Amino acid sequence: MGIRDEPLRRIREIENAVIPLPDGGHLAARIWLPADAESSPVPALLEYLPYRKRDGTAVRDEPNHRYLAGHGYACLRVDLRGTGESDGLLRDEYLAQELEDADAAFAWIAAQRWCTGGVGMFGNSWGGFNALMVAARRPPALKAIITSCSTDDRYADDMHYAGGCLLTDMFDWGAAFLTFLARPPDPVLVGDGWRETWFERLEGLHNPVEDWLRHPWRDEFWRHGSVCENYDAIGCPVFAVGGWLDGYSNAVPRLLAGLSVPRLGLVGPWAHAYPHLGVPGPAFDFLGESVRWWDHWLKGIETGIMDEPMYRAWMPDGLPAMPFYETTEGRWVAERSWPSPRLRRRRLWLTDGRLEAEPRSAGPVQWASPQLTGAASGEWCPFGTAGRGPEFPGDQREDDDRSLVFDAAPLEERLEIFGAPIAHLVASVDRPSARLAVRLCDVAPDGTSTRVTYGVLDVSHRSGHERPEAITPGAPITFELRLNDVAYAFLPGHRLRLALSTTYWPMVWPSPEAVTLTLLPGGTLELPVRPPSSDDEGLVVPGPAKAGPPAATTPLQPGLWERTVDLDAMAGRVTISNVADAGLTRLDAIGMTIGSRAEDRYMIREGDPLSARCESRRTVRMERPGWQIRLEVSLAASSTGQAYRLMSDLEAFENGESVFRRGWDAEIARDRA
Template identity: 55%
Template sequence: MKVVRSFPEGVDVIENVWIPMRDGVRLAARLWLPAGAENAPVPAVLEYMPYRKRDFTRLRDEPLHHYFAGHGYAGIRLDVRGTGDSEGILRDEYLAQEQDDAVDAIDWITRQPWCDGSVGMIGLSWSGFNSLQVAARRPPALKAIITMCSTDDRYADDAHYKGGCLLNENLAWGSAFFSLNACPPDPEVMGKGWRELWQQRLEHNRLFPALWMRHPHRDEYWQHGSVCEDYDAIECAVYAVGGWADGYVNAIPRLMEGLSCPRKALIGPWPHAFPHAAVPGPRIGFFQEAVRWWDYWLKGEDNGIMDEPPFRAWLEEWIAPAPVHDERPGRWVAEEAWPSPRIRPRQWYLNVLSLGERPDAQDAVRVRSPQTCGLRGGDFYGFGAEGDAPLDQRADDGKSLVFDSDPLTETLEILGAPVVHLELSADRPVAHIVVRLNDVAPAGASGRVSYGVLNLTHRNSHEHPEPLQPGERYRVPVQLNDIAYSFACGHTLRVAISTTYWPMIWPAPEPVEITIHTGASRLELPVRPPRPEDAQLRAFEPPERGPEPEHTPLEIVGYQRMVELDLTTDETVYTTFGDGGDFGGAALARIEDIDLTLGYTARKTFRINEHDPLTARAEIEQKTIFRRGDWNVRLEARTAVTSDADNFRVTAILEAWEAGERVFQREWDEQVPRRLL
C-alpha cells in the first residue's frame, strides 16, 4: 500500500489535550492540525472511542488522522470517559453520559481557534455506533458522519443476540471490554494521579457479559442507543460503510431505507475492518473517498460525490472456500434508490429433500442436529484472520436438513436479504432454527452465501417471547443476512437447516427435533437484473494512507484455530489463540515514539458434548502488558459461561500486577435466568 508522506498541508501533532466536560471531568484527546490552522481555521473530524488513543490504536490512528490533517482537516482522536487517559469511570457501552460528553466535546472543538465551526464524525465499530447516536442528538456543528461496521439496532444486530439467540460473541466481546476497562492511564500523560485512577477503574469494573445477559429480550435497555427507534432524529449527512463478511452488514440497507437525511452506502467484501486494508479485498482508496465526503459536506466543494448512485456494493462470485482469501472475485454494482424497485422476489419451494420452482405435494421431514453443527461457520464478525471466515460447508451440511435445486441453467444474481418462509413444528418449548443459503459447485464444494438464526420463542416479537407448544404447526419467516451474490450457471442452490450452530450461538437447553412441512415452505431470493450503467461506475482510487509511528514487533504468535474431538467422551473443543490488538500483527511490540512496550493475547475455548447442550462451556483468557522503564503493569482476565436448564452461570477472575507485585484480585460468580434462551 502506498504511504503518503507529502501532503497539501503540513501537519502538527499535539500528543494530548484535555477537553473539559460539563461536570468537570476531563477527556483526553490527540490532535492532528494542518500547519497554520490557528490563523486559517479548518473543519474538524472527530473519532471517539474507548480503545486507548495513546497506545492500543496508535498505529491505526496516526495514518488516518495525519492523512485528514494533510488534506486540511483537524483530526481529533478522543478517549471515551473512563478509558485510555480520560478521567472518570466507564460503566457500560453507549450510555447517555457518553453521548453528552460527545456533545460537549463538539462544542469545545468549535470554540477552538483552529476550527471553522464545521465538524464531522468518523468511526468503525464502537465509534461507528456512537457517530450515529451523536448524530441523533443533533449538535448544530455536526454536519456529516462516516459510520463503519456499526448498527442501528443494538438488540437485533449487535454482538449480543441474533434472532433472539445468545451469541458467544457476547462473552468474547464482553470479556475484551472487561479487560480493556481495567487498563491504567499512561503516567506520562496522567502524571502522579495515574495509580489512583487505575485503582478506581479496577474496583468499579463490571462483568459485562452477565449484565447484557440480564436483558435477553428487546427492552428499554437495548432501545437506548438504537437509532432505528427514530431515524428522523438524524438530520446530518450519513455515509454508511461495511462489508459482507462483517456481523453488522444488515444495518446498512436498513439505514438507507429508514433515514430521510442525505445518505450513501458502500458495502465491500470486507470483514470488520477499514476498506483500505481489509482482507479479503479488493481494497480501495478509502481515505481518498472519506476526504471527498468531507470536502463536500464540511467545505462545500461540489465534487460530484452526491451525484453518484447512493447504494454501491461488491457483487460476490464463487470462490472455493479456504481459511483466508486475499481477494474475493466479483464486481462493483450500484442502485439509484434503496429499496430498489428493480429487485424482485423469486420463489423456490422446499420439497422433500429438493428445492424446486414449483411446490410438490405437502409432506414432512425432520431434523435434530448434533450440538457441533456450526464448527465450519467462522466467526460472527471476522477481522480477516485465518479461519474466521466460513469454510467448506459440507461437514455442517451433513448435520443439517438439506434442500438442493437442480443445477442452474443461467447466472442468478441477488442483492438484499434472502428469506426462508417455514412451516414447522418442534418437540420442545424452546428451539432454535438455523438456515444457511449455500452455493454448491459442480465438484461438490459448498460455500456459505448467507445465513439466519431464530430463537423460535421470538417468532412473533423480540419484546415478548412465547414458548412453543410442542407439536403445534407454525408459519415462521427467517430472514438471512443481506448479501450481493452471483450464482454461476451449473451451480446449485442449497438451503441447509439445523437446530444448532456452535460455537456461534448458545444452544437451547434440550436437544430439539424440528419438523419442516415441505411443499408449504419456501425460499425467497431478492433477484437483481443486470444494470449496464455499472460498467461506468467511478473507479475507486488505489489504497493509500498516511505514515504510521515507528514500532518494533517483539513477539509474533500468528493466529491459531483448532478443533479437537475426544472420542472417549464425545466432547469437542474449539480453540482460538492470537493477538487481539492493533500492534502491526504482533502480540508484543514496542512503540518507539512513546517508548512503550505493549502486549495483548486472547485465548478462546468452546467445549460441548455432541449430544448434550448442557455441557456447553465458553472460556476467554486475556493477558495485557504495559512496560516503560520502571513502569511495568500486567493484567490477566479469565471469564467463562456455563448453563443448566434454568440458568446461566457467568464467572470471572481479574488480576493486576505492578512491578511484579499483585495489586488487585477479584472474582465474580453470577447466576442469570435463561428466560427462554
C-alpha cells in the first residue's frame, strides 16, 4: 500500500491562532502540529470552512486533523470571515472575499517557522468547493488538494438547480445557512467583545436564498467559482472524491476528464461525507490514503499513490430498494484513464412499454404524471442526516406506477454500467414550461424497483443553461437527457426499467401548469457498458478506516431522524416531512453543550402544481452555565404562475430572552423562457 508504519508523532495544539488579513481583519484557526515542528518544520494542510472550528465541526476535526498531524503535518482548521471566531461578515457562498482571504492565509501559513513553505488544502462539501477555487488562483505555497463531495460547476451540480430545474434543497439549505451566518463567537476565546461581534453579524444579515432565486440561468453569478470555466487555471495535483449517493458525484468524472494536472478520482457507495465516515459502507481508509497523497506531493516520498489507476469506484451488486441501509455488497473497480476507451455504448429503443435491442415501429404515447410523483425520490443530497436517517431513494414502484415506463426483458447474464446513461428523446409538450424526470431502475424478480440513477431537465434548457429556448406547445423536440454518472451491476433475472415523469416532487419545483408529454417514436436509452477488466483482480483498496482519538463528548439527549409521507386521500394532498434532530451533546474539552433540530415539510395537492409549498425550520442551541444562545429560523416557499413567494424569519435568544428578530418577504419572478 505504501503507507509507512511509523509511530505517531507527539502533537501540540494551538486552540485559537489569529491569521491577520490585509484589510486589518483576521481569521481564526485551530492548529494541530508535531511538538517539534518549530525546530523540524513540516508541510501544512488547510481546511477552510464556515461551520465553526470551536463547536460545529469539532467532533469531526479532532480525529481527522490529529491523525494527519501525527503523520508529520501542521493541520489548520480555519473559520471563514464572519463565522466562528473570525471577524467580519459572511453574506453568501464562495464570494471573492472568501478566496482573497484564503490567499492571505496561505501566505501566512507558508511563512511560519513550523512550516516548510509547502501547503496542501482539503475539504468535504464547502471545503471541497473552495479547495478547487483556491487551486485555480494558484497561490505559490499550494502544492496539491483533495476535494471531497464538491463540484466544478456551481449551476449544474449544486443544491440550487439541476438540469435547469429549481431544487427544493435550495430552501432547506438556505434555512440552515442562515443559522451559520447568525451564530456568535465563543466568549471564552474572544472575551467581552463577543456580544458586539454577534450583533454586528445579526444586523448585517442578508438572505442569500433571494439571490439564488433571482439567477435561474447559468449566468456570471454561477460561473464565478465554477472551475469548469477554465480547468487549465488549476496548476496543482487534484484528488477528487465523491459518493454515489451524494448529489455531487458527477464532478469527479468531469474533473478527471477536464483537468490536465496529475489527478486521481475515487467514488464510493456513501452519501455526503468523507469516505472514512460515509454511510452506507463499506468504509474506506481515507485518512491513510490521504497520507499517501500528501507524502508524495508535499514531502517527495514515493508512496505508490500515483501508480494507482486514475479512477477507482465502488461497483455495487444491486442495491436495496430502501430509504436507508448501513452497507452494500459489491467490489471496487478501476479505470486507468477517463473517459475510458474500454467502455462500450449499448443502445436500447423505447418501444410500446419495452426497452428493445432493435428498433421497432411504434406510435406516439401521451403521459401526464400525477403531482405526487417523486415521493420515493429521497433527498437530492443526503447531507441532512449524514447517512444516519432515511434519506435514500426507496422502493420506486409507486413512482413507477405514476410514470411512463419501458421495461427490458429479464437479464440472462450480469450487466455492469459505469458512467452516465443518456436518454435520447423525441417528444412534444402541451405547455410553454415543462419539467421532465428520467429514472433508470433495477427491477428485481420479486417486483421491487431500485433507482439506479436519474436526471431531470427543464425542457427549455435542452440546448444549454446559459440561453434557454422557448417551448412551442405541441411542436416536436429532439433532445437528450443525461442521467447522473453511476457504477452499477444488474444481476441475472433482473430487468432494466426506464421511467419518465413530468413531475418529480418534492425534489424538483413543479411547472406552473400540469404538463402532458407526448413521446414520439425514435427514443433510445444509451448505456455505458463496462466489460470485465484484469485490473480489478489485483486492485487493493485501503481499509478498514483509521482516524485519530475521538473528541471527548457526553451525550445528553438522543437524536431523532425520520421521514414520513402522509396522504390525505379526500383532499388529494400529500405532505412529506423530514426531521433531523441531533439531540444535545456536551463538548467536554470546552464545556459547551450544542444541539440542533431541522424540520422540513413539502406539500402539494393533486392536479394543482401551484399548491406546492416548502416549509423549513431550524433550531440551534449553544450553552454553558450562565450563557445560553438559541437561534430559530423559519422559511416558507410557494409560487404563483408568475412569481415565487419567499418568507423567512430569524429570531435570536440570549438566556431565554429574544434579543433580535428579522423577517424577509420577497416576491421573485419565475423563469419563463
